[in-house]
Amino acid sequence: MLTVLFILIPLVAGLISFGLKGSGPKVLSIISALATLAVTVAAWCQFKTAPEALQFTASWIPQLGSSFSLGLDGMAVMLCLLTAISFPLIFITIFNKNYENANSFYGLMLLSQAGLMGVFTSYDALLFYVFWELALIPVYFLCSMWGGEKRIPVTFKFFVYTFAGSLLMLVGLIYIYTQTSDHSFSYSTFTSLALAPNEQAWLFWLFFIAFAIKMPVFPFHTWQPDTYEQSPTPVTMVLSGIMVKMGLFGVIRWVLPVLPLGADMWAEVAIVLSIIGIVYASCIAILQNDIKRMIAYSSIAHIGLMAAAIFVKNEQSLDGVMLQMFNHGINIIGLWMIVEVIESRLKVKTMSDLGGLASYAPKMSIFLVIISLANIALPLTNGFVGEFLMFSGLFQYNYWFMAIAGLGIILAAVYMLNMIQRVIFGEANPLTQTFTDLSTGEFVALSVVVLIIFVLGVHPQPMLDLVHNTTAALLK
Template sequence: MLTVLLILIPLVTGLIAFGLKGSGPKTLGLISSLASLAVTIAALFQFRSAPESLSHSCNWIPQLGATFSVGLDGMGMMLSLLTSISFVLIFIVINKREYDRANSFYALMLLSQAGLMGVFTAYDAMLFYFFWELALIPVYFLCSLWGGEKRIPVTFKFFVYTFAGSLLMLIGIIYIYLQTPDHSFSYASFTTAALPKETQSCLFWLFFVAFAIKMPIFPFHTWQPDTYEQSPTPVTMVLSGIMVKMGLFGVIRWLLPVLPQGAYVWSDVAIVLSIIGIVYASCIAIVQSDFKRLIAYSSIAHIGLMSAAIFANNEQSLQGVLVQFFNHGINIIGLWIIVEIIQDRLKVKSLNELGGIAAYAPRMATFLVIISFANIALPLTNGFIGEFLMFSGLYQYNPWFMAVAGLGVILGAVYTLNMVQKVIFGQPNQLTETTTDLRGNELLALGVVVAIILVLGVYPKPMLELVQSTTELVNKVY
């Protein structure tokens, strides 16, 4: 029942929020996100003692063999926890902000959370596709209604890309469904479908392109920087912190177990595309002057490393990816919170117009330095253990792949430290002299982010134990 509540709470409160006025939607959004976090924590404790009790299944569309089947393994638990914490942080940070049509804004945010929770808990292919689309539709409206000046063409491009990928995945789902002996969309039926190697090799691309667009990795990434730049920052937090994980999650949950031979055939190609994305995005990030676009390209590089590590086909790399799911989400949301604060204070996002903020906002500067160190995986931050495991797994698969992917670490340090230098150090100007330090809600949100960074950096064992069972299960199949 707890797993169902993870979907039901944001879904119901999101629908209710459409009818509220004044500060009602804002208050409901925060209460709903806190309730979801409480349920997630309760599910986490139950997962450690009785994980089978978190599964729930009932008839949904019996004529098609589709069931409402949800459950939580270590990976789903990790991503549900990330989603719950992220939405709490987002609603805390924007608590003092005012939005036009606030009821619709908060309602759509909550509906996107419901869709994400559904994706991470679904054990039925049709249900997975349903929630995959449910997570996309609210974000489309959030971007198109509250985005920047170029939001309409940018959002249209985002929608076309993701919808085209979803359509390819739907074709693949229907084909596999027709090959199952019981004509069922259940996870068990899909993973035991006897598909020839040649068929799996073709089907691989139907699923991989859909997931690659969502991540995104090269060359399916072109929608991302523009969308991140034009979207309101809270929506960008959802996109970069959580939604990109849908693609990685889809590869691990559905692609590798359902099409293991297809994944084996094309693993080198997938890794090469991912590594190209790492180097390409890192090089572009170095020359960016726009704060939001720099973080967008940084995200492409980090996701590229995770994608490459998934296809490295060993337990160490996969464990690193699963841990990094959570750590990357926390770190990137921390960076976006800083961007949101600077945009709110100074109304700019160009790095060239900033400088010297440390003299006027020392607490914000301190948090930015710590989060930036985590973003480049400095030891004793949460980003270190995941990247170490991923590079170690890549080295076992192919040392040359690891060597080229390792360029991303060097380039990442260049653009991240350059960004820190431009934002908080240097000579203040008339604009940055007006900067004020963190307010209470912003201090709380960033304090939580930094606490997670430091605690998991020093003691990552709980995260490693949480994903151990998922890692072993996937490696048995793939």
């Protein structure tokens, strides 16, 4: 029943939020997010002793062989925990900001959280698809209603990309469903189906393109920088911190076990595309003046490494990917929190207009340096262990792939340290001299991020233990 509450709490709170006024939606969103976090932590504790108790199945559409089947493995627990931690941090960071039609804004944010939780817990292919769309649809409205000046064409591009990917995935799901002996969408039926190699070869691309768009992987990435730049920063936090993990999760949960021959057949192509994305996005990030676009391209590079490591399919690489999905989410949301603080005070996001903030906001500057160093995987930060495992897995597969992907580490140091230099050091200007340091809520939210960075940087074993059985089951 705990697994159902992951979805039910934000879903009900989101629907109620549409009817509230004043500060009601803000307060309800924080209460809902904290309640979801408490339930998720309780489920994590129960998963260690009785994982079977977290499975839930109810009749849904029996005529189609689809059930409302939810469950948790180590990877799902970790991603649900990431989602449950992220939303309270987002809501606390923006608590002092007033949005037009706040009831709709917070309602859509909570509905998106419900969809994300459903994606990570679904053990029925049709249910997975429904939650996939439920997570994305609120984001369309959030971007188009509260985004920047170019929000309409950018949101349309985002819609076309994601809708096309969703249709490809739906075609693949329906085809596999027709090949099952009992006409069922259940996960166990899909994974036990032995499709012919030629079928898996073309089915792989239906699923991979859908998931590659969501991650995104080169060359399916062009919607992402524009969308991150034009979206409200809280929505960008959800997109880059959590939603991109839907694509990685989809490959691990549905492609590798359902289409193993197809994944083997096209592994090198997928790895090459991912590595191209690492180098390409890192080089573009160095050239950016807009801080939001710089972080957007940074995210493409980091996700590219994770996508490449998935298709290596050895123990180190998969453990590293699952650990890094959590760590990247925490780090990138921390960076977006800093962007939200700067943008809400100064109304600018170009680095050339900033500078000298260390003198006026020392607390924020310290947080920015720590989170930026975690984003380039400095030892003793949370990003180090996951990247080390992924590079170790890549080296075992092909040391040339590892060497080229390793350029991403050097380039990441260039663009992140350049960003630090331009934003918080140097000479202040009349605009930045008006900057005020963090509020209590912003300080608390960023403190949580930095605490996680150091705890998992020094002692990542609990997270590795959580996901290792999932890795072992996939490899077997």
